[in-house]
Amino acid sequence: MIEYSLFKIVHQHTKSCLSLILMLICSIPAFAQLTCSDKDHTTIVQILRTAETKNWRELPDGESLTKIGKAFIPTPYVANTLEQGMKEDSLIINVSGMDCTTFVEQVLALGMTIKKNDPSFEKFGQSLECIRYRGGNKEGYFSRLHYFTDWIDDNEHKSLIENISRTLSPEQLPIDLNFMSTHRSAYKALADNDSLWHMTQQLEKEINQRDHYFLPKDQIREQASQIKNGDIIALVTNIKGLDVSHVGFAYWQGTELHFLHASLKKGVMITEETLSDYLGKMKSNRGIIVARPVY
Incomplete structure (x- = not known):
């Protein structure tokens, strides 16, 4: 049985306290190892700069997400982007080819990053790790949220959705x-x-x-x-x-x-x-x- 006791306790406090605790959970420690091409790094930085220039931070969450998602049209579909023999301790970032889940995860992570003060590629990586892994902690293959109902439950416990x-x-x-x-x-x-x-x-x-x-x-x-x-x-x-x-x-x-x-x-x-x-x-x-x- 997976325990969510920490999050049950957190939910008893105010939303502001929850946001502070969530920020600590999702960003400490920072991701230790990264798999990301120079091209993908550039794409992410460009989207963050566009969002800053056009003030997407002030938009409702859903409106900023659709703008981010549309920015990836027509990025090709690539299946099993997280199942291709990468090291388990590596955070895989790939916006040049995405399956449906990695598209949602990376758009959501960009949306979270845009809402932060001084958005950066590093903060994007931290947000993506928080979304993709159980409890926000990347601890090998089993910690990744493979089934989407589990993904929804866990990200709801983290108060992201x-x-x-x-x-x-x-x-x-x-x-x-x-x-x-x-x-x-x-x-x-x-x-x-x-x-x-x-x-x-x-x-x-x-x-x-x-x-x-x-x-x-x-x-x-x-x-x-x-x-x-x-x-x-x-x-x-x-x-x-x-x-x-x-x-x-x-x-x-x-x-x-x-x-x-x-x-x-x-x-x-x-x-x-x-x-x-x-x-x-x-x-x-x-x-x-x-x-x-x-x-």
């Missing part, structure tokens, strides 16, 4: 996670490490026991007005052993809700059709989980 799915629908989401443990050969870290594999099995069982809620896809059009620009949208799947198959951001075009995401075929893009119509074509999709950035 708020899962608003239950306010949109009372529909509970029963899940039976086992994909990683039953496909261990697909994950280099699990293939020859029995200890890590058993830990993964236990984690899957623990996540399965939590309460989860989602908005069924036939209710999205009705509830769309409750979803804001920049809300994180996780696509719930009926694929055996998984919880979520794809993630991105809510994006409003006029009066229609669309989807800003790293597409498998087209890279980072905004869907031409509405989010509801986009999901309507997916037989494996059940609906969405909606998480709102609140940092």
Whole structure:
């Protein structure tokens, strides 16, 4: 059973105290080792400078996130960017090619960094580490948040997002996670490490026991007005052993809700059709989980 006692205690205090404690958790110590190309470093610094020049810091969180996300159009989709044999203690930064999760993580980390005084590449790295790893601490492969429902739960405990799915629908989401443990050969870290594999099995069982809620896809059009620009949208799947198959951001075009995401075929893009119509074509999709950035 994963303990969140520290965060339960923190939540009893004021939001200002929480922000101070969270800042300490997420930035001390600074990331020890980094994997990032010069090109990616330059891209991140340029986005931070643009945000500073155009004063994105003063925008609502979701509005700044959509501006950041659009800045990456049409970055190509690259699968498994965190599963390519990198050292476990290295923080991987790659904005030249992203999968859907690393797109969301890196956009969110940039959004957090822009809100800080004197935003910098180092602070971006600290924010990304905080988002990507359980409790904000990078301690090897197992500390990374692999399942997205776990990602949402952990980042909500860190008060970086708020899962608003239950306010949109009372529909509970029963899940039976086992994909990683039953496909261990697909994950280099699990293939020859029995200890890590058993830990993964236990984690899957623990996540399965939590309460989860989602908005069924036939209710999205009705509830769309409750979803804001920049809300994180996780696509719930009926694929055996998984919880979520794809993630991105809510994006409003006029009066229609669309989807800003790293597409498998087209890279980072905004869907031409509405989010509801986009999901309507997916037989494996059940609906969405909606998480709102609140940092």
